[in-house]
Amino acid sequence: MALLEFEKVNKYFGESHVLKDIDLEVDEREVCVVVGPSGSGKSTLLRCTNRLEEIQSGEIRLDGTPLTDPNADINVLRQRIGMVFQSFNLFPHKTALENVALAPIKVKRLPEEEATERAHRLLERVGLGNQTGSYPSQLSGGQQQRVAIARALAMDPQVMLFDEVTSALDPELVGEVLEVMRDLAEEGMTMMVVTHEMGFAREVGDSITLMADGEIVERTPPAQFFERPATERGRKFLSKLL
Numbered sequence: 177m178a179l180l181e182f183e184k185v186n187k188y189f190g191e192s193h194v195l196k197d198i199d200l201e202v203d204e205r206e207v208c209v210v211v212g213p214s215g216s217g218k219s220t221l222l223r224c225t226n227r228l229e230e231i232q233s234g235e236i237r238l239d240g241t242p243l244t245d246p247n248a249d250i251n252v253l254r255q256r257i258g259m260v261f262q263s264f265n266l267f268p269h270k271t272a273l274e275n276v277a278l279a280p281i282k283v284k285r286l287p288e289e290e291a292t293e294r295a296h297r298l299l300e301r302v303g304l305g306n307q308t309g310s311y312p313s314q315l316s317g318g319q320q321q322r323v324a325i326a327r328a329l330a331m332d333p334q335v336m337l338f339d340e341v342t343s344a345l346d347p348e349l350v351g352e353v354l355e356v357m358r359d360l361a362e363e364g365m366t367m368m369v370v371t372h373e374m375g376f377a378r379e380v381g382d383s384i385t386l387m388a389d390g391e392i393v394e395r396t397p398p399a400q401f402f403e404r405p406a407t408e409r410g411r412k413f414l415s416k417l418l
């Protein structure tokens with residue numbers, strides 16, 4: 177069953193038509209990898225999903241609930257969608273533990289003790305059980321990004337959106353973040369992942385969605401996408417990676 181559905185989604189920035197009749201269904205437990213050239217609309221698609229951007233027509237639904245209904249409570253919907261960006265945006269004056277526990281306390285009104293205990297467990301899950309008291313400046317980029325993932329998980333989302341979360345990292349730190357994402361996928365998290373990491377896309381992705389010029393060009397299982405893409409544009413995209 178589709179957990180996240182995009183139906184005829186159109187998004188404009190002024191005159192510029194950046195999402196064109198997007199139809200896409202992401203199943204429960206699916207890892208939907210989105211690739212495509214810069215400017216093709218990948219970030220905009222994710223940002224529309226948690227209403228950081230508004231769409232002009234169409235509908236995005238999570239578990240059957242329209243996310244894009246103007247009357248929908250955005251704050252409630254956003255709790256169901258975790259998002260991690262290229263920039264970690266951690267609170268610099270809070271520890272890793274406080275960064276993870278904060279939103280559950282403030283937004284979900286979880287008792288502090290419970291939120292703290294959960295934050296401990298989440299930091300352990302991303303391999304940072306021994307860094308709970310560290311401030312962001314004391315952590316590497318890879319560690320900060322893992323805190324950001326734990327922070328998103330703290331709201332207990334139904335789906336996680338990842339937008340090029342390893343693009344700003346030094347190459348030697350990319351692996352530890354992808355490892356956490358791979359574990360999440362194995363645990364059955366539904367994920368949309370925009371990435372340039374083709375090894376990850378191939379191994380962890382259940383499907384590869386290629387975007388170009390605001391359109392979905394093809395959506396193919398990874399083995400097929402990397403061996404014999406269904407479209408000429410797919411072939412062109414792959415040939416540029418070599």
Ligand code: ADP
Pocket residue numbers: 189192194212213214215216217218219220221
């Ligand atoms: P991608 O993530 O695939 O690189 P984006 O979704 O960031 O692509 O951008 C898609 C298109 O929308 C690009 O042409 C970009 O310049 C434009 N765009 C993105 N954000 C804005 C914005 N806030 N205002 C105007 N144009 C934007």
Ligand code: MG
Pocket residue numbers: 218219220340
């Ligand atoms: Mg982008």
